[in-house]
Amino acid sequence: MRSIRNNLLAWLSTGLLVAGLAAGIATFLKSEEEVGEMFDSQLQQIAYSMKYAAPAMERQMETMATSGDDDTDFMVELWDAKGKRLYSSRPAVELGLPGGSGFADAKAGGKAWRVFMLVSGDRIIQAAQPQATREEASLEMAMRMLLPLAVLVPMLAVLGWFGVRQSLRPLTSVVAEVERRDASSMTPLAADRVPMEIRPLLLALNSLLGRLEASISSQRRFVADAAHELRTPLTALALQADIIEQADSPEERSTAIAALRKGIRRSSRLVSQLLTLARQEPEVPSRLEPLDLAALVEQVVAGIAPLAELRRIEVRTRLAHPVLVNGEENGLQAAVGNLLDNAIRYTDEGGAVTVTLNEEDGQARLIVSDTGPGIPERDRERVFERFYRVPGANVTGSGLGLSIVKQVAERHHATIAAGAGEGGAGTAMAITFPRAAS
């Protein structure tokens, strides 16, 4: 696993190492140059001082020759214009005349030398020094300059290690806080005292916690509502069973059994409506695909025809073809089915239900209207609430049909409105879909 700390430390130490090396090399090169310049000027001075000493040297050549010190780094030579060496402080070294006047490099006696030649009248003065001496001196100088750096690099590494650990401490405390939580605790994490690098993560986490809490509490409410709503049909079933038990005649018994069957149908309808509603929860991800709403409506109308026939209700359709919307087939089927089912159930026998589908300005609009009793204006908003039933309605519904329709509409970013039917009588439910993005 990648660790931010190890990563930071690796980068930091690599950086320090590279910087140290570069500083070392640069220091060495610089000191070499400086030492070279210094020694060069020494050579020059020696040569110039020889210029005045040369006549005396020639006179005392014998004594000077013996007094030549082999340990001295420097050597001096005196030549005549014909190329004859008149004097050498180190006669063993055959330097020759490697260059013209000025500086030159030479090799002699297995060593590299730095040579300065000065021409003075018919005499040539040469001052020389072994290159090794110069390198030694520049290395020594470089080392002196590098010493603090050698101490600094490990110190920076240790400091960096502590610093990184210290800066990551808030992360550790956030981890501890998250670990301490139980599954039901959705209060936001404190984001005020964390470093700004972690803050966005915490804020994102808090927003996720918020959404989770909303989703969980909505599901909890749903389950509680569902359990509560199931009690009513269950009570009816229990009572209907008791009535069968007490029936005195076969006629009474068969009436009671018919009532029980009706109760069972009602309970199963409630359960399947609850399931449909759960599937249309806003938290369940939706996948919208382009589909022909007209074809879907025709299919649903065909499916509901037996119920309409049973209740002697005429279902008329006025559909534009095709009407494309971005939709989810199952959800839309449930929604259209519920609208039709409601219209047919709440309309008196012999009435009519009209389904209109058209497209205006790129917006698909589905209207289901009936010739039923209509919904009082004050109830028109509330009918979409879960388990709300219009007072006084003599149809035993689940109270879920229209909330399913509303949820489906919301998943399609569509709007739903309840109003009066044609000519102000009955009910009209209208779903308006958003303009389909091409």
Added chain:
Amino acid sequence: MRLLLVEDDAMIGESLQLGLGKSGHAVDWVQDGKRAGLALKNDVYDLMVLDLGLPGKDGLTLLREIRGRGNEVPVLIVTARDAVDDRVAGLNAGADDYLVKPYDLKELQARIHAVTRRRHGRTQPLISLGALSLDTVTRQVTMRGEQVSLSAREFSLLHALMASPGAVRSRRELEEVLYGWGQEVDSNAVEVHIHKLRHKLGARTIENVRGAGYRVADPDEIDT
């Protein structure tokens, strides 16, 4: 007993009316709080079975209102709300008992009887007058230790008379015990049932107070 059933669910209402009616209660059924309030003005009910989740005016509001008006009718709440707070709220609003859905007919009947017993200051389900005793729970009637078989209506009539021994109950009152709204009242049903009761329990058990109604006889009278 004459019961007022306040229940908005049609299936439950129908079943209860049928089931409670079969055991000899006269059941009037209304589906909302407003109608219940109107019905209670008649003051003929021995008990009200009240569902809390009603359209319009909810059950608790109705209960507080009628108690505020001084109506003391025994109230049994039936509801799908089972949280402790809901029960406490129901009892505090003046209910006598609380029954949570789903329930069955037997449990409801037992609660109805328990509530009425408590209201009449009795903790025993047995009402005895001399040699005659009536068990409101098992719905058994015995005379000198022998079990007497009664129909549901006969039992209800006898129960109504024995609940307040010595008091005269008019024919009209007794009819209300037997019939709910919309049920066709047989003009001489009370007389017919009293006649049958006398036949089964002895002619002296029930006295006819001319022009006023009927009452159960004194215990001494029954014993002879």
